[in-house]
Amino acid sequence: MNKQILTVTKKEIKDNVRDKKSLISSIFMGAVFMPIFFVIFINFMINTQKDKAEAQLEIAITGSENAQSFMSFVKSKGIKIKPFNGDPKKAIESKAEEAVIIIPKSFGEKFSKGLPAKIEVYYDATAKGATNVTQRRIKSVIQEYSQTIGMTRLQLRGISPILMRAVIVEDHDVSTSQAKGAQFLMILPYALILGLFMGSMYLAIDTMAGEKERNSLESLLLNPIKRSHLLIGKLLATISFGLMTMVITLIVFKMVMPLMPFEKMGMTIDLGVKNLTILALVLAPLAVLAASLQTIVATFSKSFKEAQTYVGILIIVPMIPSMALMFLPVKEKLWMMSIPVLSQNLIINQIIRGEQVATMSIIVTIIGSLFIGLLLALAAIKLYNRESLLFSK
Secondary structure, three states: OOHHHHHHHHHHHHHHHHOHHHHHHHHHHHHHHHHHHHHHHHHHHHHHHHHHHHOOOEEEEEOHHHOHHHHHHHHHOOOEEEEOOOOHHHHHHOOOOOEEEEOOOHHHHHHHOOOOOOOEEEEOOOOOOOHHHHHHHHHHHHHHHHHHHHHHHHHHOOOOHHHHOOOOOOOOOOOOHHHHHHHHHOOHHHHHHHHHHHHHHHHHHHHHHHHHHHOOHHHHHOOOOOHHHHHHHHHHHHHHHHHHHHHHHHHHHHHHHHHOOOHHHOOOOOOOHHHHHHHHHHHHHHHHHHHHHHHHHHHHOOOHHHHHHHHHHOOHHHHHHHHHHHHOOOOOOHHHHHOOOHHHHHHHHHHHOOOOOOHHHHHHHHHHHHHHHHHHHHHHHHHHOOHHHHOOO
16 A cells, blocks of 8 residues: 555544544444444333233223123233223323223123124324233233124024134244344344444544644645545545444444343344354445545535534435335345445345345445445545635635
8 A cells, every 4th residue: 555545544543543522422322332222222122012911901991880791701811900980082192091991881782682782992003112012902802802702602503603714814924033033123224334424424524624624734735645645545544434333333233132132032133253244244335435425525514513514414324225124125136236325224134134145245235335435435536636625615
């Protein structure tokens, strides 16, 4: 490597290491805090739902005297009945109750005549957290009671209940325990890519907009070094911090993943050496793309604060495919692997689902992302040679 480029690279790395605030913001927040927060959040979410599903179910009921058989069935399931008086709608809206059952006075009359008897269930389908678990359990109890009574009535009339089942559905769930665990790790691609972007963000801003603001750019350019070599050195330093953050992020995820409560739910996640190596290979080219893109944006900025705002917006870039893949089913195609960020998201999703990642997909991802990253690096070098842009205030 050219000695001038190497000198600039070492100088920028040393300066950034000395800036403890930027170092903590870029590496700690992106590489350490994100995985730890991720594990804490997933643990809380899974344990909350699991505890709610296993806890004794408590049902608020109005009109329990109108359905004695239903009350007996509910009690036989170990469910606690809580008498309720008041407006069920207001009780749900105020979150005083998660669900309320209203049994009309006409229930007994219709039930004795063999007619469909109505039970009203009040709940909020948009409720957050484990409230939905309670709602599903209540509906399941009512459905079970309805089926039990229906089968009993048919048997009393000498009719086999099997006649009511014209079609029998036999479930064959082909999803693996690892694929089930992947449902809770859908945000992992975004977390990994975001960490990489954050790792190079502050150095990219400081080496361009920061030097403009400190008026140190002019004296820097007086040194006997080509501008292209100067920027390449800065880019290499920025890329190195992106790569370092990526590696630390992967290591931290590897360390904290055993703390995830997947075994309690019969799920597994494989982040072995092979998968970690694949992740590192496909994410590495993004360090070039992120550093180049952030440098270009910082070049147009007139101050550190302005560059921080604009570069911060770039974090939306890895968010778009990550969010889209959470809701849209996508069948991986080889051409998709040539699109930076999207290809990394697809491969990470394949890994956490326990699917085999094709070698060609890895190669195309690396080449595609690296090609775009190098094009952006060339664009950054051209911008660095423009006097009007570099010294604009």
